[in-house]
Structure formats: structure tokens, C-alpha cells
Amino acid sequence: MARHPAALIVPKDFPELGLLVWNRDVARPIPREEAFAIYERNWRHVDAGRLTPAEAYLIEELTHEFGHGHRMFA
Incomplete structure (x- = not known):
């Protein structure tokens, strides 16, 4: 069965992303x-x-989806 990623991401669920959006509501x-x-x-x-396994996986998914073949980290 294919995995269908959520269309929206809640930054507070991913520690590093939460830090990056310090100037907005991390729960939005x-x-x-x-x-x-x-x-x-x-x-x-x-x-x-400091990436959690879930956040590292999210970044890999996003990179595959939007990164045009470029990887953010090895």
C-alpha cells in the first residue's frame, strides 16, 4: 500500500522545524x-x-518531493 503523506505539517511536531519558525505559531x-x-x-x-528519526524522514520525503534530486544532508 502506498504511503500518502499529510498535506500539512505542524512545525511543533518536528523540533528543528519548530525552531526555524520561531516567529510564527508553531502549532499552525x-x-x-x-x-x-x-x-x-x-x-x-x-x-x-539533533534531528529525530521522524524529522530526518520528513526531510528526506520533502527533498524527494520538492528538491529536484538534491539532498539537504547525507
Whole structure:
């Protein structure tokens, strides 16, 4: 059965993303493409060593979906 990712992401569910959106309501869901853009634009502020497995998986999914073949982290 194919996995259908949620159309919206709640930043507070992902610690590093929550930190990146410090200036907005972290409980407000955002579109997946917007989450990808936030990670991409602010990647220098992400502590990859602190990513939870769920957040690392989310980033991989978003990168595959919106990254045009480019990986954010190895």
C-alpha cells in the first residue's frame, strides 16, 4: 500500500522545524512545500545531529518531493 503523506505539517511536531519558525505559531499547520522551503532556506541553522528519526524522514520525503534530486544532508 502506498504511503500518502499529510498535506500539512505542524512545525511543533518536528523540533528543528519548530525552531526555524520561531516567529510564527508553531502549532499552525503549514503546507509541505512551505516546510521544505523553510528547511532549505535555513539549513545552516539546522543541527542535523539533533534531528529525530521522524524529522530526518520528513526531510528526506520533502527533498524527494520538492528538491529536484538534491539532498539537504547525507
